[in-house]
Amino acid sequence: MKHIKVIFVLAAVLGLSACQSKVQYGDATEVETVNENFGSTDLQAISAKMVDSMLTFPPIVVMTQKERPIMFVDKIKNKTSEHIDTESITDTISTKLLRSGKFRFIDMTKVDAVRKQLDYQNNAGMVDPSTAIRFGRQIGAQYMLYGNLSSIVKEAGSDKDVYYKMTMRLMDLETGLIEWSDEKEIRKAKSKSFLGL
Amino acid sequence: MKRLLQVYIVCMTLTGCAFNSIFINYPSQIAPYKSQLATSTSNASLTKLADNISGNDGLLYAQEAGRIAQIEGDFANSKAYYQQAIAAYKDFDDRAIVSVSDIGATSSSFLLNDNAIPYRGPGYERIMLHQYQALNYLLMGDVQGALVEVRRSNQLQSSEQAHYEKSQDSIKEMANGTINSEINKLNKASGTVTSSFLNAYSYYTTGLLHELLGEPNDAYIDYRKAAQITPDNHFLQQDLVRLAKQLSMPQYDEFKKRWGDAPLPKKGQGQVVFMVERGFAPEKQSFTVPFTIDGNFQTAALATYYPRTTPLNTTPITGLNNVLKAQSIANIDALAYNALKEALPGALFRQAARVVTKSELNKSVKGDNKHDNDVGSVAMQIFNVVTEQPDRRSWLTLPQQAQIAREFIKPGQYNISIAGSSATKIEVKPNRATLIWVIETGNRTRFYSIII
Numbered sequence: 076m077k078h079i080k081v082i083f084v085l086a087a088v089l090g091l092s093a094c095q096s097k098v099q100y101g102d103a104t105e106v107e108t109v110n111e112n113f114g115s116t117d118l119q120a121i122s123a124k125m126v127d128s129m130l131t132f133p134p135i136v137v138m139t140q141k142e143r144p145i146m147f148v149d150k151i152k153n154k155t156s157e158h159i160d161t162e163s164i165t166d167t168i169s170t171k172l173l174r175s176g177k178f179r180f181i182d183m184t185k186v187d188a189v190r191k192q193l194d195y196q197n198n199a200g201m202v203d204p205s206t207a208i209r210f211g212r213q214i215g216a217q218y219m220l221y222g223n224l225s226s227i228v229k230e231a232g233s234d235k236d237v238y239y240k241m242t243m244r245l246m247d248l249e250t251g252l253i254e255w256s257d258e259k260e261i262r263k264a265k266s267k268s269f270l271g272l
Numbered sequence: 273m274k275r276l277l278q279v280y281i282v283c284m285t286l287t288g289c290a291f292n293s294i295f296i297n298y299p300s301q302i303a304p305y306k307s308q309l310a311t312s313t314s315n316a317s318l319t320k321l322a323d324n325i326s327g328n329d330g331l332l333y334a335q336e337a338g339r340i341a342q343i344e345g346d347f348a349n350s351k352a353y354y355q356q357a358i359a360a361y362k363d364f365d366d367r368a369i370v371s372v373s374d375i376g377a378t379s380s381s382f383l384l385n386d387n388a389i390p391y392r393g394p395g396y397e398r399i400m401l402h403q404y405q406a407l408n409y410l411l412m413g414d415v416q417g418a419l420v421e422v423r424r425s426n427q428l429q430s431s432e433q434a435h436y437e438k439s440q441d442s443i444k445e446m447a448n449g450t451i452n453s454e455i456n457k458l459n460k461a462s463g464t465v466t467s468s469f470l471n472a473y474s475y476y477t478t479g480l481l482h483e484l485l486g487e488p489n490d491a492y493i494d495y496r497k498a499a500q501i502t503p504d505n506h507f508l509q510q511d512l513v514r515l516a517k518q519l520s521m522p523q524y525d526e527f528k529k530r531w532g533d534a535p536l537p538k539k540g541q542g543q544v545v546f547m548v549e550r551g552f553a554p555e556k557q558s559f560t561v562p563f564t565i566d567g568n569f570q571t572a573a574l575a576t577y578y579p580r581t582t583p584l585n586t587t588p589i590t591g592l593n594n595v596l597k598a599q600s601i602a603n604i605d606a607l608a609y610n611a612l613k614e615a616l617p618g619a620l621f622r623q624a625a626r627v628v629t630k631s632e633l634n635k636s637v638k639g640d641n642k643h644d645n646d647v648g649s650v651a652m653q654i655f656n657v658v659t660e661q662p663d664r665r666s667w668l669t670l671p672q673q674a675q676i677a678r679e680f681i682k683p684g685q686y687n688i689s690i691a692g693s694s695a696t697k698i699e700v701k702p703n704r705a706t707l708i709w710v711i712e713t714g715n716r717t718r719f720y721s722i723i724i
Contacts, residue, residue, distance in 0.1 A: 156423040271368025
């Protein structure tokens with residue numbers, strides 16, 4: 076009887092130690108399905124599709140043959156029912172476009188910081204005026220990249236269906252024409268498990 | 273005797289969790305915070321309340337702490353607390369259909385009382401949680417975040433609507449005499465109209481945020497639903513007529529005929545929008561029936577509401593050009609009565625199961641020894657009566673009633689006040705809306721405003 080008890084306790088201890096939490100590194104591009112919310116896989120799928128579509132669109136290929144057009148990214152409007160960091164999506168897209176060597180970018184989120192620095196260089200009296208960068212020498216953007224992220228969520232019983240649609244457009248600021256547009260759709264379905272904690 | 277000891281051990285470990293609704297009724301835990309909100313000028317300390325968020329009823333305490341912080345104007349903290357509550361609801365949603373922890377909680381409720389089941393609020397509480405979270409985002413200047421919360425509450429509103437379309441009749445299925453009279457009493461207090469099922473205040477708030485943040489078409493949809501629930505609110509009628517006119521909706525003629533034409537803003541005019549919240553939501557009271565089984569004394573306890581005797585009037589807002597009278601858009605009382613009415617069948621079932629479990633326990637303590645027998649059975653009866661507590665948990669810092677008022681006025685500064693409050697300065701800018709959120713909690717009134 077006593078032996079059985081000891082064996083039982085040992086088994087329990089062994090069993091419990093297996094449940095210890097642990098940390099490990101994973102692949103950043105691995106498919107992530109922790110829950111149905113907007114996740115890294117969605118972000119990667121959206122940015123990959125958008126960049127590919129834009130760089131292979133024939134008029135854009137022609138446009139970027141002789142020069143590297145300058146563009147800026149307007150915010151992506153979040154119209155979903157989740158708090159999503161849309162700046163992170165635009166960051167990925169603009170980085171990829173920049174790395175393709177076909178476009179140049181103006182970062183509108185840093186305008187204030189730049190203004191402060193130029194103000195310091197020109198007006199603080201600390202910087203040699205011959206080396207100070209003067210106001211009004213920056214180059215204006217020719218194109219604006221913007222987009223919308225919307226979602227439709229449906230839930231009935233133990234099933235949940237989430238549909239995301241990301242639309243992006245490239246506008247020529249001089250003419251107001253849309254030069255390129257594309258969308259990426261993502262659908263995720265989730266059903267509750269029958270048994271669980 | 274051994275069984276009895278086990279029960280006592282369970283009982284002792286449970287009392288170990290200091291703030292626990294199993295033995296201390298919930299309204300008395302929140303009462304000090306409510307009185308602090310009503311009178312004092314200093315802010316309530318939330319740390320003790322927030323400690324409970326990790327516990328069994330974390331959801332409820334998170335809602336409560338978020339709301340108290342919000343009433344006091346600490347929107348950042350309120351947002352964090354509400355986020356915890358939202359996450360807790362999400363956990364419930366994600367739970368398996370047959371969940372071990374749910375079964376565990378239900379079985380301990382058979383032994384002790386319904387407070388052993390983790391709290392999960394009724395539909396209207398969850399919708400209001402998102403509605404208030406939207407206001408947190410808005411008052412902290414995050415328009416996009418506010419709209420996300422608005423869309424979330426829209427989703428819940430539509431599922432709540434679908435729920436009642438199916439099951440309006442399900443609450444009539446009870447046959448116990450005493451309880452029936454309780455239900456009738458509740459019925460009388462909540463009325464039979466949709467306003468006791470759906471919350472027009474939530475629809476109005478989401479509609480308002482849609483409108484102020486540049487989505488008038490979505491606002492129109494929500495206003496229409498609010499008007500179906502509360503058809504006699506003058507300001508809501510005017511909003512609907514005005515929006516129908518601005519968006520050239522086909523219903524414009526019909527609305528105009530029914531409610532009269534609405535004035536459009538004149539050039540350079542600003543707008544004041546008031547949301548007035550008054551009082552506190554009702555507290556559940558206990559309703560106890562003593563009886564005996566096999567000569568053993570036992571009780572059954574259920575929660576009920578005692579309807580209030582004095583209804584709230586319209587709130588006159590002074591300090592603008594004319595006195596503006598805020599009209600009621602929703603009574604939380606009616607929603608609370610109805611939620612309780614819906615929870616009663618389940619509570620009755622668990623009550624019956626509990627009576628059986630406890631009378632079995634009574635029998636089990638009867639041993640061979642005569643002395644043991646007496647001590648055991650007396651102790652058991654005391655245990656039964658002490659643990660028999662009704663489930664009196666509900667979100668208590670919600671308002672009793674929500675009212676609205678709205679007017680186009682000349683831009684400038686105004687000193688506004690409502691009955692008995694000190695004056696507060698607000699600013700109105702041309703072509704902009706000033707949203708003023710007035711929260712009256714007993715002897716104290718707080719004003720929060722933002723120009724959108």
